[in-house]
Amino acid sequence: MTAKPLPACLLVSLLGAVALPALAAESGFTCLIEPMQRVELRSPVEGRIDAIHVERGAEVKKGQVLVELDTNVERAALDAAKYRSVMQGQIKSADSRLAAAKDKFQRRDALVKERYIATQDRDDSLAEMRVAEANLVEAQDNQRLAALEQRRLNETVEQRRLRSPISGVVTERLQAVGEVAQSGENAKPVLRLAQTDPLRVEVVLPVAMYGKVRRGDKASVDAEAPLTGRYTASVTIVDRVVDAASGTFGVRLELPNPKGEIPAGIKCRARFN
Structure with a gap:
């Protein structure tokens, strides 16, 4: 029995499914550079704010006193x-x-x-x-x-001395000296912080790449224009559940940023070695 040739449209579709991941691997996959974590600093007790020692954009160290309530x-x-x-x-x-x-x-x-x-x-x-x-x-x-x-x-x-739980930067100051800091999860935070070293890079890959990227692998990360830096990141998380609707899965990279030179919240392209 002679096998029938595949229809031209189906053949093109199959070839495209194979070729597209290869092309994407060469040009890089779209990614996003984000802070490793974002923290809202709230008071564990209610009290009048006596001093706030930082402004928006200030670099902070873990354990540093940022806010003091009246004592x-x-x-x-x-x-x-x-x-x-x-x-x-x-x-x-x-x-x-x-x-x-x-x-x-x-x-x-x-x-x-x-x-x-x-x-x-x-x-x-x-x-x-x-x-x-x-x-x-x-x-x-x-x-x-x-x-x-x-x-x-x-x-x-x-x-009544609120210390920074992370090393990073102050992204927002929401209260002022003289206001009353409230306690509880629903209370208004005094400050918002972001950890910028290391950064995390979120990448969405096609299902054809599943099994080809593993924890510990290295990747080159190119920041979007006008930034021109190229950085090396390590794979820390590979999702084990594929999104059936889009045929993709997520990968997280860890990007060292000891000098704080790489801004968070920018798009990038990731290439896996």
Whole structure:
């Protein structure tokens, strides 16, 4: 039985399906350079904004204090707790009373053995000594509690100092000094930040490229005009689900940007080595 030749239109379609990915691989695939992550900086507690140390476009480091809320009340309580945690007056007073009660008991005990006083007198002095011991323990416990209160208030003050969770840039400043920062996910953020080192490059590839690109592969990334730089990025994510409607799948690249020379939010062309 002789095989029938394929219709010309079908043959052209099949050849095009094979040729287009090859042509795209040579010219590069459309991609987009974006920040690795975007962060909205909100306050964990409600309070009046006392200071904002950065403006839009400022570079920030992870852990840097960006915003400070009013802490006058908390700092006053913290100073009091610090003082109580180092006070020695109550402990020394209780220690002195305990020493006197021990001496008194020892004298009474000796007198009882000589039968100069009643046993009840010695028992009373023993009870006084036990009370003095308890007072000393209570004074020591109060000092430890003051130290714990100091730690708690330190954390309260620290909550009112908003630090950057990433290294990057400030993309937007949404509140001003004197406004009240609200807490919660639905609250208005004080600042918006973007991590610019490394950057991420999102590429959409045709399904014919599936299996040809793997994690760890290198790719050349050309920024769109008027930028002319060519950079090397590494594949970090290859989607395992193909979009049936478009016949494509997504790939993410990681692009180092230690000097911040590459702007985020621009289009590019990616070629895989």
